[in-house]
Amino acid sequence: MLIIGGQNIYPAHVERLLTQSSSIDEAIIIGIPNERFGQIGVLLYSGDVTLTHKKCKTIFK
Numbered sequence: 001m002l003i004i005g006g007q008n009i010y011p012a013h014v015e016r017l018l019t020q021s022s023s024i025d026e027a028i029i030i031g032i033p034n035e036r037f038g039q040i041g042v043l044l045y046s047g048d049v050t051l052t053h054k055k056c057k058t059i060f061k
Helices: 011-020 053-059
Strands: 002-004 007-009 024-034 038-047
Touching: 002 024, 002 038, 011 024, 011 038
Parallel strands: none
Antiparallel strands: 002 007, 024 038
């Protein structure tokens, strides 16, 4: 679990959403320290798609 700005974020849930939609084959989210938010998530993925802000908003609706 990552705590980002006081919110509990479960990487496995986000990774599952990403791989179930679009052309993402594999995804992993890792947390790194951040002064402002405590942690931030970094996404690494493979697949035949370029993730844009708009695409992410559609996936995570």
